[in-house]
Amino acid sequence: MEFRSARGAVLQLLRTVAPADLPALIEWMRTTRDFDEFTQDNNDIMLKNIxxxxxxxxxxxxxxxxxxxSLRKIxxxxxxxxxxxxxxxxxDFIDSLCEEGKMSRNYCMVCGSHQTAPLGFISHSFSLVELKFIYHHVLxxxxxxVLVDVGSRLGTVLYGGYLYSSALQLYGVELNGDFCQLQEMVIKKYQxxxxxxxxxxxxxxxGSLLQNADVIIMNNVFEYFLDEAEQARAWECISHNVRKQGSLxxxxxxxEDSLSRLQVPPEIVNTMLCFGNLCFLRINPNQHF
Ligand SMILES: C[S@@+](CC[C@H](N)C(=O)[O-])C[C@H]1O[C@@H](n2cnc3c(N)ncnc32)[C@H](O)[C@@H]1O
Structure with missing residues (x-):
């Protein structure tokens, strides 16, 4: 069906919906993820394959x-x-794992009883939706x-940047050698x-990589992976080196959240928050895009 006829058919269908149910239907159409399968492009499919x-x-x-x-902190x-x-x-994947009994969204508060509470979920990577949002709408x-992902872990920011942006170079810096090997495997396989x-x-x-970077991404890099003294030292290093005019x-x-939990010298906090030549973009981790 062509676009004009399809649009006409959708409008015709909406005219048949009970008026009381129409707002709920339109709200569902505005917010549902059920249409994702119709809007996926090749890049999304490649990221899903990765x-x-x-x-x-x-x-x-x-x-x-x-x-x-990190295991201890969790x-x-x-x-x-x-x-x-x-x-x-x-x-959707989590739902199917829960149905198969391989994962749970709840924990038992009183052993043996039916009283349960939602488990806390934490992610050490951006989701595909968040990556698309960053590259299509934030940056x-x-x-x-030149983009640098500090603590690149699985490499998701780098693959997303390759597929969703025209960045000249995407650098990942990762402390854990096992994750570096996994990233190398993906980078090679997907060329x-x-x-x-x-x-x-x-x-x-x-230092020099940070000094030359135009964009620096830091997704919860230090909190779960370094003790507090190391975190403070790492932020000092970021503050000394991320100074390029116009960098993001x-x-x-x-x-503010990251620095307020640490014993970082006040002059470093002030420098980080008041840089005239830097633009701080913050993404609310609780926001669903
Ligand atoms: C939360 S993950 C970030 C994942 C990835 N950037 C993303 O957004 O999908 C943080 C990663 O930073 C790494 N990391 C922590 N401290 C680091 C440091 N000082 N230098 C390099 N990597 C570090 C950890 O090993 C961990 O894999």
């Missing part, structure tokens, strides 16, 4: 045994919390620009090598 490849290489919680501190959350990687497992045209590079390093050793820093959570 997610499938990574799921096959990683345990369900997408955590490595080498991540001692265990110490006030509410029972599990790590569910949002890039690898979208809501400007990246032609000729992203011309614009994507991964460095197995502590970001604090990458994208942080989740906000800079």
């Amino acid at each position: 997610a499938e490849d990574l799921r096959n290489c990683l345990p369900l919680d997408t955590m490595l045994s080498s991540e001692h501190l 265990e110490q959350q006030p509410e029972p919390t599990v790590h569910v990687d949002a890039f690898l497992y979208d809501e 400007p045209d990246l032609s000729g620009k 992203f090598t011309d614009r994507v590079k991964v460095l197995h390093a502590d970001i604090c050793t990458q 820093l994208v942080t989740v959570p906000s800079l």
